[in-house]
Amino acid sequence: MKKHIVVIAGDGIGQEVTAVGKQVLERIAEKFGHEFTYDEALIGHAAIEATGNPLPEETITKSKASDAILFGAVGHPKYDNDPSAKVRPEQGLLGIRKALGLYANLRPIKLFDELLGASSIKPEFLQGADILFFRELTGDVYFGEKGRNEDRSTAYDTMIYSRYEIERIAEKAFEAAMTRRKKLCSVDKANVLESSRLWREVVQDVAKRYPDVEVEHQFIDAAAMLLIKDPRRFDVVLTGNLFGDILTDEASQIAGSMGMLASASVGDTVGLYEPIHGSAHDIAGKGVANPLASVLSVALMLDISFGLKTEAETVLAAVDNVLKAGYRTRDIADTNTSSDRILGTEAIGARLIAELN
Ligand SMILES: NC(=O)C1=CN([C@@H]2O[C@H](COP(=O)(O)OP(=O)(O)OC[C@H]3O[C@@H](n4cnc5c(N)ncnc54)[C@H](O)[C@@H]3O)[C@@H](O)[C@H]2O)C=CC1
Numbered sequence: 001m002k003k004h005i006v007v008i009a010g011d012g013i014g015q016e017v018t019a020v021g022k023q024v025l026e027r028i029a030e031k032f033g034h035e036f037t038y039d040e041a042l043i044g045h046a047a048i049e050a051t052g053n054p055l056p057e058e059t060i061t062k063s064k065a066s067d068a069i070l071f072g073a074v075g076h077p078k079y080d081n082d083p084s085a086k087v088r089p090e091q092g093l094l095g096i097r098k099a100l101g102l103y104a105n106l107r108p109i110k111l112f113d114e115l116l117g118a119s120s121i122k123p124e125f126l127q128g129a130d131i132l133f134f135r136e137l138t139g140d141v142y143f144g145e146k147g148r149n150e151d152r153s154t155a156y157d158t159m160i161y162s163r164y165e166i167e168r169i170a171e172k173a174f175e176a177a178m179t180r181r182k183k184l185c186s187v188d189k190a191n192v193l194e195s196s197r198l199w200r201e202v203v204q205d206v207a208k209r210y211p212d213v214e215v216e217h218q219f220i221d222a223a224a225m226l227l228i229k230d231p232r233r234f235d236v237v238l239t240g241n242l243f244g245d246i247l248t249d250e251a252s253q254i255a256g257s258m259g260m261l262a263s264a265s266v267g268d269t270v271g272l273y274e275p276i277h278g279s280a281h282d283i284a285g286k287g288v289a290n291p292l293a294s295v296l297s298v299a300l301m302l303d304i305s306f307g308l309k310t311e312a313e314t315v316l317a318a319v320d321n322v323l324k325a326g327y328r329t330r331d332i333a334d335t336n337t338s339s340d341r342i343l344g345t346e347a348i349g350a351r352l353i354a355e356l357n
Pocket residue numbers: 013017072073074075076077080090093257258259260275276277278279280281282283288289290291293331
């Protein structure tokens with residue numbers, strides 16, 4: 001199979017983990033006789049430095065012409081600590097999602113058995129947890145009108161959703177629930193927010209077309225609590241952009257670490273595959289970042305964009321085997337991990353490649 005992949009590594013650990021993700025793609029192509037070609041594109045802080053723009057036009061053009069995108073992360077402390085910055089790396093990521101119509105962000109939360117001890121949640125509440133988040137990605141407060149009043153002493157961001165935006169992501173989530181345990185939890189704040197009341201209304205309407213799916217509605221505050229109290233009660237979780245962003249960082253603790261959660265951003269055009277984490281300034285450049293979220297994002301790309309199920313399963317099995325052999329990056333190490341098994345980003349990448357031989 002011939003495929004063209006654009007690699008947008010971005011900032012901080014985005015560079016480090018995406019290098020491993022790309023190596024896995026290259027190894028899979030070699031092993032299964034596929035012809036994958038690659039191009040690189042700029043985004044975020046790296047793009048601002050080079051062009052003044054967090055999302056250069058060329059990045060959009062290259063992305064639209066590709067079969068899939070492997071994305072790393074954006075972000076730089078310079079902007080995080082400067083509230084008045086006019087351009088920000090994060091605009092690059094929000095911009096590419098909008099430009100490519102990537103309205104559905106699928107975030108699977110699956111605990112590898114070997115990582116039961118890595119989570120801060122007690123193992124007896126975790127075993128068997130398997131959740132698929134559908135986070136809406138191109139609407140909500142991230143894209144609504146925002147601004148300041150004249151003397152800049154008041155600021156606003158608008159939480160806004162249209163029926164159409166809610167309906168299309170809800171349909172995707174219900175379709176997924178039909179292939180899983182047929183349970184769907186929609187998360188909103190309909191007791192307070194008008195946009196959430198529309199959200200709930202539309203989800204209830206879509207639910208009528210899926211009578212086999214057991215639907216529940218939870219408010220975001222309670223959902224955040226239930227996720228940690230009893231993660232196994234959830235199958236598919238459907239929610240908006242902001243709530244999904246927050247809940248899935250929380251859910252990373254079910255899988256052991258932010259470095260374990262992959263995602264697929266899909267919609268109208270080409271799919272973009274990205275770890276859920278950011279550029280992690282605190283560990284960037286130290287060679288210790290966990291690249292498995294990028295590798296698991298590659299598995300999602302092989303499966304969803306290319307339909308290469310065996311290849312995707314081969315990647316998952318390689319990750320599982322590396323973990324079974326006891327290798328860990330330090331974020332997923334626990335008291336039972338011997339120090340010679342705690343590896344850096346490149347070294348665990350090399351173990352994975354060896355596993356794929
Ligand atoms: N998708 C993206 O590009 C995102 C970008 N950001 C940006 O990233 C920058 C840092 O933001 P934070 O709030 O610190 O979020 P973050 O996700 O970068 O890091 C949060 C915590 O998780 C750890 N972590 C994250 N990924 C890891 C990995 N692969 N291996 C080991 N540990 C990992 C970090 O060391 C940090 O302690 C900011 O500029 C922010 O705007 C934040 C979230 C998502």
